[in-house]
Amino acid sequence: MAKSSKKTTKTSKAKRRFRPGRWLLRWTLRGVSVVFLIAVAATLLWSVLNPPTTFYMMQESRRLGGVDHEWVDMDEIAPIMARAAVAAEDANFCLHWGLDVVAIRRAIDEGSSRGASTISQQVVKNVYLWHGRSWTRKVMEAAMTPLVEALWSKRRILEMYLNVAEFDEGVFGIEAASRHYFGVGPDALSNVQAARLAAILPNPKGRSASNPSSYVRKRASSILDGAATIRADGRARCFQS
Known part of the structure; x- marks a missing residue:
């Protein structure tokens, strides 16, 4: 009887023995699940509600003493603005699932990151x-985009x-930008x-829409051609009702 009791105690202790690898794996999985x-x-929240501000806007507001920003629904934006933005920044917007692999490969081949961000x-x-440029942000961005x-x-x-x-220093969103310029x-x-x-993106602090340089004028002309093209070939269907 005593031998049986000792065996039970040893078995119980063995079961309770701490296994750091298993413990780490369990808590890692729990942490990933929570994140x-x-x-x-957070994604579902902003799918139905409009964010009043962003982290970058708050930073700029503190630095400048305030920013110009007012939300406006898509129905209140001229359709050409939506097409122009897509033509300028992401012509294949309707064709990819958030990461434009073709553009990324092209940017890598050219040794540039320009054009790879959708x-x-x-x-x-x-x-x-x-x-800011950091691998941590890039990884989080790539994970959240899909x-x-x-x-x-x-x-x-x-x-x-x-x-x-x-669209300019302290000017955020198309409502403020339209009235500002x-x-x-x-x-x-x-x-x-x-x-x-659309042409002043992605360098709004160095360009002006109301007093355009020759570069901005040339780029705007190219964007208008691109906007007409994506409308004609169907690449604007996913966002235009």
């Missing part, structure tokens, strides 16, 4: 993350982009005005 659920919740990636960076693509419509992604993009609402933008607003 994933938080990301899903509108969806820029939305994730602007709404959920922070500005989630946003899965839970948001393309129209919602583009609406978000146009409302949080920076041209004194009109975003619904009244002409083709040329929309193309010039």
Whole structure:
């Protein structure tokens, strides 16, 4: 009887023996699950609600003493503005799932990062993350972008982009930008005005839409051609009703 009791005690101790590898794996999986659920919740939240601000806007507001920003729905934005933004920043917006592999490979071959970041990636960076070059942000951006693509419509992604993009120092979103540069609402933008607003991206602090340089004029003309092309070949269908 005593021998049996000793065997039971040894077996019990063996079961309770600490296994660091298993413990680490268990808590890693739990941590990943929590992070994933938080990301899903945050993505679902902004799929139906409009974010009042972003981390970068708050930074700029503190630095400048305030920023100009007002949300406007996609229905109140001239359709040409949406097409111009896509033509300028991500012509294959309707064809990819958030990461444009072809553009990424081309950028790598050319030794440049320009052209590899899609509108969806820029939305994730602007709404959920922070500005700056770091592998941590890039990895988080790449992980969250497919989630946003899965839970948001393309129209919602583009609406978000146009409302949080920076168009001048302290000027965020197409509503503020339209009035800042041209004194009109975003619904009244002409083709040329929309193309010039798209042309100052992604360097709004170094370019002007109302007083365009020869480069901005040339780029705006190219953007208008691109906007007409994506409308004709169907690459604007995913965001235009």
